[in-house]
Amino acid sequence: AQTVTQSQPEMSVQEAETVTLSCTYDTSESDYYLFWYKQPPSRQMILVIRQEAYKQQNATENRFSVNFQKAAKSFSLKISDSQLGDAAMYFCAYLNTGNQFYFGTGTSLTVIP
Amino acid sequence: NAGVTQTPKFQVLKTGQSMTLQCAQDMNHEYMSWYRQDPGMGLRLIHYSVGAGITDQGEVPNGYNVSRSTTEDFPLRLLSAAPSQTSVYFCASSYVRTTGYTFGSGTRLTVV
Numbered sequence: 001a002q003t004v005t006q007s008q009p010e011m012s013v014q015e016a017e018t019v020t021l022s023c024t025y026d027t028s029e030s031d032y033y034l035f036w037y038k039q040p041p042s043r044q045m046i047l048v049i050r051q052e053a054y055k056q057q058n059a060t061e062n063r064f065s066v067n068f069q070k071a072a073k074s075f076s077l078k079i080s081d082s083q084l085g086d087a088a089m090y091f092c093a094y095l096n097t098g099n100q101f102y103f104g105t106g107t108s109l110t111v112i113p
Numbered sequence: 114n115a116g117v118t119q120t121p122k123f124q125v126l127k128t129g130q131s132m133t134l135q136c137a138q139d140m141n142h143e144y145m146s147w148y149r150q151d152p153g154m155g156l157r158l159i160h161y162s163v164g165a166g167i168t169d170q171g172e173v174p175n176g177y178n179v180s181r182s183t184t185e186d187f188p189l190r191l192l193s194a195a196p197s198q199t200s201v202y203f204c205a206s207s208y209v210r211t212t213g214y215t216f217g218s219g220t221r222l223t224v225v
Contacts, residue, residue: 035213043201044218045203045205050213099144099210101146101148101158103148103155105154106155
């Protein structure tokens with residue numbers, strides 16, 4: 001089974017600064033997808049960004065970008081110009097060829113005004 | 114467009130009781146799945162479906178049943194509730210498996 005590891009239970013960032021959340025995964029597959037989800041206090045899971053394993057180019061969505069290192073099995077999320085609304089729990093997720101999602105344990109992000 | 118609708122939002126059960134968590138989506142999504150979220154453990158896949166009439170087990174299927182008689186609905190049944198099933202349950206759906214899932218707002222279940 002695949003495993004997803006988020007080694008930072010908590011992170012904090014000053015408003016307008018940049019923060020990077022780490023994620024590593026373990027797999028023997030070559031075709032898979034990676035995602036970052038945001039869960040604010042409302043409990044709603046919100047898709048932030050996705051990355052196809054076969055694409056070398058790192059995905060970007062406005063202030064959110066990833067650093068995908070396939071050989072190292074690393075998938076970090078960078079949030080630029082952090083805003084108060086970015087405060088949430090962030091989950092890294094792996095989708096395998098069998099359509100099964102595996103989530104990390106999450107990183108709680110605090111944004112300091 | 115309601116997205117993914119889960120009912121109820123909160124539920125308290127006694128040990129041994131059974132119940133069904135409802136999940137419906139109006140986006141014509143083929144892929145649907147159920148997860149439970151426990152503190153410090155992220156989300157874990159319970160059951161999933163790739164289309165009407167097709168279901169399969171995820172990481173933690175014991176104590177739960179599912180069926181998929183229509184594209185829109187994917188109910189999760191707890192056969193005999195146990196305190197270990199106290200959790201927040203999420204239903205999610207996707208049109209194509211690789212685009213990322215849309216999640217419902219969750220059901221907080223407490224078994225006493």
